[in-house]
Amino acid sequence: MTDILTAIAERRSAKRFDPSVTIPGHELRAILDAGRHAPTAFNIQHWRFVVVSDPALRKEIRAQAWNQPQVEEASALIVLCADFKAWKKNPGRYWAEAPAKMRETYESMIHSFYEGREQLQRDEGIRSCGIAAYALMLAAAAHGYQSCPMDGFDFEAVGKLINLPPDHEVVMFVAIGKQTGEYPPHGGHLPLDETIIHNRFA
Numbered sequence: 364m365t366d367i368l369t370a371i372a373e374r375r376s377a378k379r380f381d382p383s384v385t386i387p388g389h390e391l392r393a394i395l396d397a398g399r400h401a402p403t404a405f406n407i408q409h410w411r412f413v414v415v416s417d418p419a420l421r422k423e424i425r426a427q428a429w430n431q432p433q434v435e436e437a438s439a440l441i442v443l444c445a446d447f448k449a450w451k452k453n454p455g456r457y458w459a460e461a462p463a464k465m466r467e468t469y470e471s472m473i474h475s476f477y478e479g480r481e482q483l484q485r486d487e488g489i490r491s492c493g494i495a496a497y498a499l500m501l502a503a504a505a506h507g508y509q510s511c512p513m514d515g516f517d518f519e520a521v522g523k524l525i526n527l528p529p530d531h532e533v534v535m536f537v538a539i540g541k542q543t544g545e546y547p548p549h550g551g552h553l554p555l556d557e558t559i560i561h562n563r564f565a
């Protein structure tokens with residue numbers, strides 16, 4: 364197992380994967396389980412992880428993804444989707460293990476926070492999937508695999524291919540496998556001090 368700081372520091376986006384590699388089922392489940400442990404506002408857990416294992420479907424998705432080889436070569440292709448309406452689908456279940464009073468309080472807070480705020484519902488789904496995607500990538504690294512986050516694809520076409528429900532949206536892919544060849548040169552990282560703002564923007 365790779366420790367978390369090493370996984371963060373050494374992670375790169377893989378461009379090619381060895382298509383002959385199979386991730387054992389228990390390992391893939393452990394990686395997906397890391398995604399399930401990602402935080403969500405009010406614990407609504409509205410990410411959905413579509414694991415595309417059908418080679419024919421992978422081929423079709425690749426055709427909608429700028430023909431990027433990762434889509435077919437990765438040992439696992441996960442399409443992260445957000446259920447923007449999860450907040451009103453029996454929200455008590457997101458607090459099922461909490462004491463009843465706390466559950467009721469959260470149900471009411473969830474309702475008043477999301478009701479009538481379509482943009483917020485969508486934004487939250489994107490936020491949550493982004494966090495879950497990184498959890499999947501780091502878990503993949505911990506298990507000795509490489510990954511690539513991806514949004515270079517036709518969102519509508521991919522949605523159709525996976526029978527996306529109308530109240531869900533495709534957010535991004537995470538492709539996971541054993542990287543082959545060299546990583547391309549890195550674009551570089553902005554100086555840390557340029558990315559940190561103390562207290563407020565000037």
Ligand SMILES: Cc1cc2nc3c(=O)[nH]c(=O)nc-3n(C[C@H](O)[C@H](O)[C@H](O)COP(=O)(O)O)c2cc1C
Nearest residue numbers: 374375376378431511512513514515516535549550
């Ligand atoms: C939301 C998102 C979408 C991306 N989409 C693609 C993609 O479609 N194909 C690809 O090869 N890399 C994709 N990348 C990888 C970026 O190009 C890469 O993260 C960036 O250049 C920094 O390189 P590094 O991840 O190796 O540090 C994506 C990254 C993110 C976060």
